[in-house]
Amino acid sequence: MDTAPPSGANIAHFPTLDAAKLLQRDEGEIQNLLQACKTYGFFSLNLATTETSYMIDAWNDVLAFMDAYFDQPSEVKLKDERHSDIHGYEPCGTSTGATDERLDHYESLKVCLQISFTECKCRSENLAPALKQNLPLFETFIGGAHRLVMTLLECLTQALGNQIPAPLESFHDESQPTTSTMAMFRYPRQTEEEAAKGVGHNKHTDIGTFTFLLCRQWGLQVLSPVENKWLYVAPKKDHAIINVGDSLRFLTGNRLLSAVHRVLPFTHRQLEHRHSIAFFLRPADNTVYRDSKNRLVTARSWHDEKFDHFRASHEKQSAECILTGGMERSDRIVAFPSA
């Protein structure tokens, strides 16, 4: 794990759930899951169980891959750019950053879920060559993360009972097109000059259903709905962070909260490379729900609109409230779960 934060840094407190208990449909743990999603919109998930420890091995292997991949010269990585929000490489500075006047400071490599399901996967022209060379690793990681978040959805369906019109899993039919994606992020160490241009990852809620996030270094912050202020999320060995995204909130009639979060280094610049790995579960593209502006939209159009907003100016972002899914205004939580 990373070094401790400076004294006085505010740390978030939120529940830890056990992956094995949820896989076994433990009734008490299912209720804990529902409470965590209603009160915080995020929780930590213990992966150090017999059924899930292979994901910790896959996490280590993906980190080793990322070290080698992101160390390559930019001109090599730019060959993997696909100008897509679900495939390929994206350099730093594509979106606005965590503070005004600056751009983001992370580069990413994305692999969409479909590689785990399509038969002619090796022929997909969207896949970067480095990914093709490591397909078994990405299939294991994506397959495992997908299974875990689908389990969480099934548990929530059980807990919500007749409060929801249809099982949450039914909006995630694997034969339908979806933007579900695995993303690998590096926040490169930066010089003073680079820090004047870019910082972290702008505040947002995630677009989809559940996000499965792995990080061993500090930097992630949540806008706590309990304390209504920004708090650091302490990295916890062998645990994933799970966020409730906009789509899950909308599909449950706003009964859950989605987590408002961002990435910001302790100091004014990134002193060491920071790595994080995410699997974003999102509903099938043609799923329809009522969004935070009370419009009926498809999951695909919400996804596309939100990515356009990531790239919009800070001014436009704060005027429109798309980036934080109607959960936040001026760094304060303004949405509360409906009964």
Ligand SMILES: O=C(O)CCC(=O)C(=O)O
């Ligand atoms: O890098 C992280 O820890 C978080 C990334 C994130 O929130 C996102 O990509 O949605």
Ligand SMILES: [Fe+2]
């Ligand atoms: Fe996020």
